[in-house]
Amino acid sequence: MAHPTAVNVPDEARPETLKDAPLGRESAYPEHYDASLLFPIARAANRGPIGIDDAALPFVGEDEWHAFEVSWLDEAGKPWVRVARFRLPAASPNLIESKSWKLYLNSLNQSRFPDQAAVQATLERDLVAAAGAPVEVRLLKLDDSELDVGRLPGECLDDLPISVEHYTPSPELLSADDADIVSEDLHSHLLKSNCPVTGQPDWGSVWIRYRGPRIDRERLLAYLISYRQHQDFHEHCVEHLFVDLMARVKPESLLVMARYVRRGGLDISPWRATADLEAEARASLPLRLSRQ
Incomplete structure (x- = not known):
């Protein structure tokens, strides 16, 4: 899938919660693993204007993400590729800005890990730290039946x-x-x-x-x-x-x-x-x- 054209947005036009976010800026793709690329955003700032009390949510829920460009190197330098599924609870204090997430995942591309379990453990640790709550991480092979296309009910x-x-x-x-x-x-x-x-x-x-x-x-x-x-x-x-x-x-x-x-x-x-x-x-x- 083609990447969207870069859009440079002046700082004065940004919402306060996104003043330092990579979204809307030209960004160099990282060469090596870097957890600091993840940019958390407090959910409460956007919930207040529509009457949602972050301390007493009127719902339960999750944010489910699929990442189709996850790759890393094993210790012999051979690349591996997976589709990652992430689930963040709606009760987490933070969401994670999507471009920062993409940059973070791309920082794995030239980084070496002993095995898939080590990659999964790294993702879980870093995402939990950014979201402020447990995050479910799964790494799926590209022909996994869980990636089959479905239909909405009703x-x-x-x-x-x-x-x-x-x-x-x-x-x-x-x-x-x-x-x-x-x-x-x-x-x-x-x-x-x-x-x-x-x-x-x-x-x-x-x-x-x-x-x-x-x-x-x-x-x-x-x-x-x-x-x-x-x-x-x-x-x-x-x-x-x-x-x-x-x-x-x-x-x-x-x-x-x-x-x-x-x-x-x-x-x-x-x-x-x-x-x-x-x-x-x-x-x-x-x-x-x-x-x-």
Whole structure:
């Protein structure tokens, strides 16, 4: 996959939490292993504006990452290549900025390790230190069946004939029929948001499982499309979706999962859910879509 064109963003145009981040800057690719490349970002700074108390989260969840460009040398100098799967808990104090993660992983390319177990232990140690919480790490062979492509459950909304006027988050579009309580799965491949620094597009698919008042599907699709010009990280977009749906539709149970398209060898797939759907969310993973 081609790397995106470098975008140099002046410091004064950066969000405060990204003043020192490598995102949006020209970066030399490292020659040797360097854990200091990882750039953590406190989740609380982005949660506060949408009413989420970082000390009392209204959801459970994870950020699942796949890294398709993981390679290192063994002690004889022979290269090895794997796909890495990482899972960060939503309760971790920090997320990790994606470009810094890519640079960090590339720092392994010319570094020697005795075996795969040593690579995995190194990744776990460094990512735990950056995220501030346990991080699950798996290294998969390229023909591993866990990397097979799947499909989102439920009905796709994308063919509904709607008119669209909103391209920034518009929760007022959401509505539901309080007299009709249902359990259903809905999904859309029309999710798009933009990087908060470079403005580059982030394409994704979103899956919603809920029990509660029946959501108006046309209005839900219009709401999902309203993120099209919104600038935020993938993780915070999913949390924004979750918070808006809980506030406007008031479901008894809710799961929101986004599967974002790979960029720079990394894809990010956050999910947030009410506690009663945590087991169902985990049972649905691993899940990769054709665009990932």
